[in-house]
Amino acid sequence: MMNISVQNLNMTYPTGKIALRDISLDIKSPNLIGLLGPNGAGKSTFMNLLTAGLLPTGGSILLDGEPLVHKEKKLKSKLGYLPQSFGLYDELTVWQFLDYMAALKGIRDNKKDIERVIQETNLKDKRKARIRTLSGGQRQRVGIAQALLGNPELLIFDEPTVGLDPEERISFRNLFSKNAQDKIVLLSTHIIEDVQSVCNRLIAINHGKILFDGTPEQLILSAQGHVGLLENQQEEQGFKVTARVNTANGVHYRIVAKQLPFGAQVVEPTLEDAYMYLIGKEGDKQ
Template sequence: MNITIRNLKMIYPTGKTALQDISLEMNSPNLIGLVGPNGAGKSTLMNLLVAGLLPTSGQIQLDGAPLEKNTKKLKSTLGYLPQSFGLYDELTVWQFLEYIAALKGIKDSQETIKKVILETNLTDQKKARIRTLSGGQRQRVGIAQAFLGEPELLIFDEPTVGLDPEERIHFRNLFSKSSQNKIVLLSTHIIEDVQSICNRLIVFDHGSMLFDGKPEQLIMLARGHVGILQNQSEQKTTQNYQVTARVNTADGVNCRIVAEKLPAASQKVEPSLEDAYTYLIAKEGRKL
């Protein structure tokens, strides 16, 4: 599968510019992390990719054909979990997945449903009504419906929200396994999820694409811009750095910071992906 985006722009009727001049290409297999602050344009991009919105200008092509003329193929190859996903509370998990399978036109769906229930650890809940499920269990149902029918394109908006750490690890592994023959687009605020499994990272802010490349390439950009300030007894009112973590010690607070130019008193350290992401966003926002 190939998805090509050229000079994409999206302006809402309110006048807000959600995306401006976005161009990128996605080919399978690929596991892509989409990150950025709230309001960066991530959800708008996903809505455009699933044909839930039409762009103000620019074009999205699916395997060489304009997406708006290829929606039948898109629906047959798409698995999508939006951030706000409605569930039918009076249905059981199995009944709900049967309903989604029917909407997708999946024939002989019983084995397919069994497979996704097993993959998403919902075996004990398959006969439970959705209204009785916990938040994490409901999220797993949302992930399960996206996997129905072995779609070639999987788009997840904050899929691990509400999951405990063990479940997050399980689903990160599931996403990674699935990406071996699909395009998996994972929008998240949890940088650890991206660092663990994504081979490509796209960073958005204020509707613009700030970075598109491998996670390690972003980390390299932040080398020399991350340090530790030791024994910070009080927060300074004026500073030219961003604090990414604070650790209380007997002698004061040790601060992990990112800066365009590190203070002389700081000790340089190797950046994490979260450090690199913070550095990029702060730099573009002229906060450094």
């Protein structure tokens, strides 16, 4: 079992940019957590701090009750990480690259482990292919495979399904769900579909602050009464159009609003609606 406690975490870069503001939360295994937020919200900074890639300018992170700065070696032995920009060695084959990464992680029975992650990421027919010959989606699968090496207790994926086709994304969502049965899996994404079906907890961040921390059902419930359909297009005043819906009676407009305009038919929110409503509400406060 792993326990991560984040206490009053702040991060300000030397440029003066404030990336995170007073973040506090606890994460225990098993858990599959979706980290949501627009580009520039602070998600990648948060993950870099969790992996000890950065030191916070305020607050602390505790790993099993002890400061992470004193437990970095312990963390690295239990961590599988796929950053958003992950460099691959183009002249190596998939097998050679995974063998190299296994050596860096100090994995003893590396051949058996490499076979396992190749199987899990559907790379069997590409094991001898040089990485430079792979498609974007295949390269992403190699990145996911290296994170799974060593069967780590903490898996952190930054935009893991970018470049994958719909069938591959479903396959990897199932893989993440399977791993979360006895681990902490943290998925950072802006693709709501990737967290809707598998995550038991959502954390939404924007402008460096936590806007929401709870279950998908709780987030959907927060948007009840704030999502509707309009039969006729109107000037966007006080609401946001999230989709154009083709119906037998013509095009309808799906909207989210703090107060729905006259004539809007109230409908059940989706998770994406609820997320848009949350971000919109926070934007109104800026």
